[in-house]
Amino acid sequence: MSRVETKQYTESALADMVKNFLVQFKDKSGAFSYVEQIDQMMPKNSKFIIIDYNDLVLSYSEIESRFNENPDEILNAFSRAIKEILQERFPKYAEKIKDEIRARVGNYPVQRSLRQINAEIIGKMTCVSGMVVRASEVKPLAKELTYVCPDHHVTQIFLLKGMSVNVPVKCSNPKCAHRDLEMKPETSKFIDFQILRLQELPEELPPGQLPHYVDITIKQDLVDNSRPGDRIILTGIVRIEQESIVGVSRQSSGLYRLRIDGNNIEFLGGRGIKSSRRTEREEETALMSS
Ligand SMILES: [Zn+2]
Numbered sequence: 329m330s331r332v333e334t335k336q337y338t339e340s341a342l343a344d345m346v347k348n349f350l351v352q353f354k355d356k357s358g359a360f361s362y363v364e365q366i367d368q369m370m371p372k373n374s375k376f377i378i379i380d381y382n383d384l385v386l387s388y389s390e391i392e393s394r395f396n397e398n399p400d401e402i403l404n405a406f407s408r409a410i411k412e413i414l415q416e417r418f419p420k421y422a423e424k425i426k427d428e429i430r431a432r433v434g435n436y437p438v439q440r441s442l443r444q445i446n447a448e449i450i451g452k453m454t455c456v457s458g459m460v461v462r463a464s465e466v467k468p469l470a471k472e473l474t475y476v477c478p479d480h481h482v483t484q485i486f487l488l489k490g491m492s493v494n495v496p497v498k499c500s501n502p503k504c505a506h507r508d509l510e511m512k513p514e515t516s517k518f519i520d521f522q523i524l525r526l527q528e529l530p531e532e533l534p535p536g537q538l539p540h541y542v543d544i545t546i547k548q549d550l551v552d553n554s555r556p557g558d559r560i561i562l563t564g565i566v567r568i569e570q571e572s573i574v575g576v577s578r579q580s581s582g583l584y585r586l587r588i589d590g591n592n593i594e595f596l597g598g599r600g601i602k603s604s605r606r607t608e609r610e611e612e613t614a615l616m617s618s
């Protein structure tokens with residue numbers, strides 16, 4: 329599709345479009361399935377809903393090219409739209425979780441093998457199947473850090489993208505020259521963070537080759553969702569992260585490593601058949617009805 333054909337949406341127009349989708353979409357049984365998911369957030373103490381990609385492109389086919397170009401933008405629009413709908417229905421809960429609301433994308437159709445994850449697809453969303461071979465401990469990742477100077481002025485730092493935080497060198501109060509700032513964990517905000525290592529499935533391994541692997545960063549609700557030995561389809565956005573080299577500081581290193589920023593985890597039942605993809609939600613339902 330050429331540039332000219334691609335409709336341009338402003339950030340708020342995109343949020344309106346995904347909001348209309350969430351409010352208006354009816355599943356085969358006639359239920360407003362996304363409104364129902366949003367209504368279940370507070371009772372379940374959950375901060376996410378799962379969007380079936382097929383539902384989305386069925387309603388708004390033009391969103392497909394946008395998803396290819398800029399998945400972050402769509403996911404941000406979803407966070408914003410879910411927050412707005414939640415605010416109308418459960419204002420207190422919406423306020424409490426407003427910065428953590430997110431959409432997981434199920435059945436995303438773009439699938440790559442682990443060997444096809446490379447620098448050409450940085451910023452793109454992809455699915456990759458593999459076996460979890462390692463899971464790090466769960467660590468708190470800073471989202472907002474509060475620092476206090478000896479005069480009790482507060483300096484706040486926000487983690488925008490990626491993993492690094494620029495530690496403030498000086499108090500943010502313009503009349504204050506203090507440089508000895510203390511971080512206050514009690515008033516800072518952290519989210520759960522974990523790194524998974526995903527390795528090529530034995531049956532996808534070219535003969536005579538050692539398996540490749542890629543590290544996945546997962547946050548919030550995805551943490552502790554899968555364990556070593558699990559065969560999963562990971563959906564996420566390919567990113568790069570600066571890597572330190574011996575003798576060179578991290579900031580000036582020219583070496584990067586690829587990471588996938590995990591958005592959703594689906595478990596492989598059979599051998600990579602699309603219909604075998606299941607989300608936890610479906611598993612729960614299956615358990616309840618069995
Ligand atoms: Zn100060």
Ligand SMILES: [Zn+2]
Nearest residue numbers: 479504505506
């Ligand atoms: Zn001072």
